[in-house]
Amino acid sequence: MKAARSGTKDGLEKTKIAVMRKVSFLQRKDQLGNEDDAGYLDVAVSEVKHPPPQLSPMPEGLTNHQVVRRHILGSIIQSERSYLESLRRILQEYQRPLMEADPRILSPRKIRPIFFRMREITQCHSMFQIALASRVAEWDSSEKIGDLFVASFSKSMVLDVYSDYVNNFTNAMALIKKACMSKPAFLEFLKKKQSSSVDRITLYGLMVKPIQRFPQFILLLQDMLKNTPKGHVDRLPLQLALTELEMLAEKLNEQKRVADQIAETQQLARSVSDRLLSKQLNSEQGSLVLCETLIETVYGERGQVLKSKERKVFLFDDVLICANINVKGPPDISSLVPVGPKYTMKWSAPLLQVQVVEVGQEASQNKDTFFQQSGAKRPSGACKAILGPPRLYQELQELQHDLFVVEEVTLLVGTLQGMYQNLNTTVAQDWCLALQRLIRIKEEQIQSANKCRLRLQVPGRPDKSGRPVSFMVVLNTPNPLSKISWVNRLHLAKIAQRGENSPGWLCGEDEGKTMAPFWCPLLACHMPVFCGLSSGSPVSSHSPKICRC
Structure with a gap:
């Protein structure tokens, strides 16, 4: 467990013992029985009967750890109170007025998907606030909070409602954007609500808070664990709570990532003119392996950068697609909800015909095709391969030429008969050493650039004679690890296309x-x-x- 590993050795041992003994607050979804299977019950929570948690004045004689833990507890109370208030604002200031509006601004059929699972999330945290108030009231005698988080957020209902909300979030934002463009009354409604609020927060700013909630909990509990000494009654529960919340946050992050990729794929499919490819993207047959925003760079004859632009590159299990990114949108709408990028396909290529060209491999490629497509002149020397970015390589060649000339000059200087102040063997050797240092620096720059440079040989349209033509695409990745990931995923995806890797079995859990x-x-x-x-x-x-x- 990550939290237990980051804690002390005794905490890790206690975690193992607790797991073996099956302590009550470690019970998971499959152990809770019918309690979680009963479903969601909409129960009204009154603040008169259940007032929000309030921390009592700090008693005297507390240790430094106890003082810090009380301050962290106060942050948890304030954070949860603010979060619950934001959830209630969504329901009371947005969903309810839209449902009760006369004449209607939006139909209930469009309103419900926008606020899907918001009421259930509010109910979960209302119950948590009641339990938190009870625990805060007895804090000075117990000083225990970790088990409350485990008991409140390890239930299957919490994972279910948050999963549904996260999976639907991208769709909800798309519905809001579409409604703003098609319903001026809805756009005006959102503007008025934002301008009349004290904090001027938008509906999107409120609705994104459930996605951010568990990372906030994790940071607060990490601080609490750091200030909980060894042997404290709350140390093991805090480690278990952190483990539970980290696993929950990881699942939700992965679901959000998958949902965003599906939405991007659907948006890309709408911009594809090829009906067969568009149908393939919309179907469940194609699987998205990797997608990322990369920088495409186009070089001129002398290696100078002619154009550099962001591209969205999609790696599917059988096709590679590069798309232009258009993030422009109506200013009125983009200020209320993220418009999101629109994609226009630039080129696509069957995966089996895409080749990764690493440094030093150009000699094995078709040089005539490469230089014809890139617009660069073929360098002298039939077997010479371009290393690294063309501009840096050109500068390296110039330095190597100058070093060769200076070395010849050094030999000639050594044959001089007279003595001259600024023309002697020592000065010439200093020139050589300086050029050698510049060459080493330039080689390091080339190596560093190649670590983030992904070069692909992509098939293009055949020429007039029908011969196949390919072109080189140079893409800059955000970091070296990203390039490694792209190269590995491309390689594995191409291996998976082989006939011997087609699965010949079915799994029951895959639903056929x-x-x-x-x-x-x-x-x-x-x-x-x-x-x-x-x-x-x-x-x-x-x-x-x-x-x-």
């Missing part, structure tokens, strides 16, 4: 759908298992080499 080949163990190649001791020839059948991804 075949498992995606990319996520299965992949057959990379065949290798002999046994070889003869003398001749070295294989004496048995081949065995598959498995690459697990």
Whole structure:
């Protein structure tokens, strides 16, 4: 467990013991029985009967850890009170007026998906606030809070309602944007609500808070754990609570990522003119492996940068798509809700025909095609390969040429008969050393640039004679790890396209759908298992080499 590992050694041992003993607050979804299967009940919570938690005045004689823990508890109380108030504002100031408006601004059929699961989330935190008030009232005698978080947020209902909300969030924002563009009354309603609020927060600013809530809890509990000494009664519950919340946040983040990718894929499909490709993107057959915003760079004849622009690159299990990004939108709407980018497909290529060109591999590629498409002149020397970015490579060539000339000058200076103040062997050698340092710096710049530079050879349209033509695409990744991820994913996705990697089985948990080949163990190649001791020839059948991804 991550929280237990970040704590003390005794905390880790106690965590293991607690897991083995199956303590009550570790019970999960499958252990709670019918209590969580009963479903959601809309129960009104009155602040008169259940006042919000209020921390009593600080008693005297507390240790430094106790004082800090009380301050952190106060932050938890204030944070939860502000969060619950934001949830209630969404329901009371937005959903209810829209449902009760006469004449109607939006139909209930459009309103319900926008605020999907908001009432259930509010109910969960209303119950948590009641339990928190009870715990705060006895804080000076118990000083325990970790088990309350485990008991409140390990229930299956919490994961279910938050999962539904996160999965629907992108769709809800799209519905709000569409309604703003088609219903001027709805746009005016949102503007008035924002201008009349004290904090001037938008509906989007309120609705994004459930997505941010568990990361906020995690930061507060991490601070609480840091200030909880060894042997404290609250240390183990805090470690367990952190573990529970981190797993929950990780699941929600992954669901949000998948939902965003699906929405981006659908938006891309609407901009594709190829009906077959558009149908493939809209269907469930194609699987999105990776998508990221990369910088495409176009170079001129001398290696100078002609154009540099952001592109959205989509890697599917069978096709690679590069799209232009258009983030412009109506200013009135973009100030209330993120408009989101629109994509226009620039090019697409079957994955099996895309080649990753690493440094030093250009000699094995078709140089005539490469230089014809890039617009650069072919350098002298038939076997010379361009290393790194063209501009840096050109500068390196110039430095190497100058070093060669200076070395020849040094030899000539050594043959001089007279003595001259600024023209002697020592000065010439200093020139050589300075140029050698510049060359090393330039080589380091090239190596650093190549770590973030993804170069792809992509098939283009055939020429007039029908011969296949390819062109080079240079993409800059945000960091070296991103480039490594792209290269690996491209390689594995191409391996998964082979016929021997098509799955021939069905899994019950997949509801009758075949498992995606990319996520299965992949057959990379065949290798002999046994070889003869003398001749070295294989004496048995081949065995598959498995690459697990």
